[in-house]
């Protein structure tokens with residue numbers, strides 16, 4: 071057998087031409103006409119052509135910097151978006167204009183009602199044994215202290231469980247200090263329970279206020295805010311979080327065996343009945359337009375930062391993924407719906423309102439997945455689908471593997487705002503993100519655009535683009551309906 075250099079060169083040239091032109095050529099063909107249904111013998115799995123298109127889409131999306139640019143716009147042109155504030159409605163108007171600029175088929179908003187809570191001022195200091203000013207922030211929904219503040223000794227407890235275990239009256243007249251350090255992101259739910267439930271527990275033991283170690287993995291001197299709730303029937307006491315270094319400082323004072331006395335001053339404001347909106351856009355499918363894949367994030371943020379990671383990133387990763395299809399005119403079989411939810415932070419209110427307005431269409435939700443864990447990259451794909459659709463999930467995992475996405479099990483959860491849809495029977499996906507540094511910035515003044523890394527956002531956007539297209543294009547329904555309902 072002889073091979074001439076000439077033939078080899080020709081072969082290489084045609085290969086590189088194919089690589090350069092293949093993706094665009096093939097995707098523009100997709101744009102012109104819908105992919106024909108798979109032949110019956112192949113029903114239940116993607117065809118080789120469809121798999122090829124998914125691989126091409128992944129590579130195109132990976133080169134696309136739109137999500138990053140969109141996030142720069144949101145954080146610059148709107149900034150902090152506290153639910154119930156004037157900025158909430160500014161963000162909604164911005165989001166409507168933004169989605170319209172994406173040239174989706176339809177953009178609309180749906181009302182969501184909730185009360186207003188705002189911080190006015192907050193400060194704390196150690197009175198004795200060693201005077202220090204502390205870096206603190208009020209927790210969302212906290213009542214105010216009296217104007218002259220609250221002066222009391224602290225009672226340290228390790229965590230919420232230790233607080234609950236105290237005998238009645240053990241915290242009489244004290245400021246309870248919950249000293250539960252968040253060591254890794256997977257412990258967030260457990261540690262955050264002290265923030266959300268600690269005030270009522272402390273009040274039942276006789277406490278006059280609650281101050282917690284910030285729920286954050288960092289050691290910078292910025293406190294982390296977050297929502298808290300008062301139990302019905304429990305006395306209401308003011309609640310705040312201090313920075314991690316300040317919690318360390320209090321511990322060092324306590325180790326000296328003397329009482330530690332604080333002065334805590336919070337002024338907050340509440341008002342009933344604010345109306346905001348979920349902002350929704352849709353890209354219509356070709357064959358089953360009434361079925362849809364649901365992606366998105368929450369538009370609201372806490373007030374100290376500009377909500378870049380929580381959850382501007384999630385909104386714009388998913389918007390960028392959809393935009394990647396729309397700009398090329400790629401329409402899958404089913405529709406793709408993008409939702410920017412109102413007020414996730416203070417109790418998943420946008421998610422609950424979406425469910426209330428759309429509960430009749432659970433079986434038409436092909437798949438749901440919200441992005442609300444920062445900027446990525448996505449490290450794992452988990453599904454929650456009927457067993458017959460697991461072959462499709464494996465094909466998705468195969469396409470995503472080169473991006474470093476591992477295959478997870480069939481125990482997926484669609485994220486905070488969409489959790490209620492999963493409970494009602496919606497097929498769901500977890501695009502699990504690397505979150506090692508997410509809780510360094512979460513709910514602090516440091517959640518700003520400079521923390522966002524373009525390469526991480528691009529990977530997350532590419533994963534969402536592939537996921538959304540493959541889920542919407544799937545030859546099989548993923549099984550949303552009574553069979554997937556939480557029992």
Ligand SMILES: [Zn+2]
Pocket residue numbers: 368380381414442
């Ligand atoms: Zn969030």
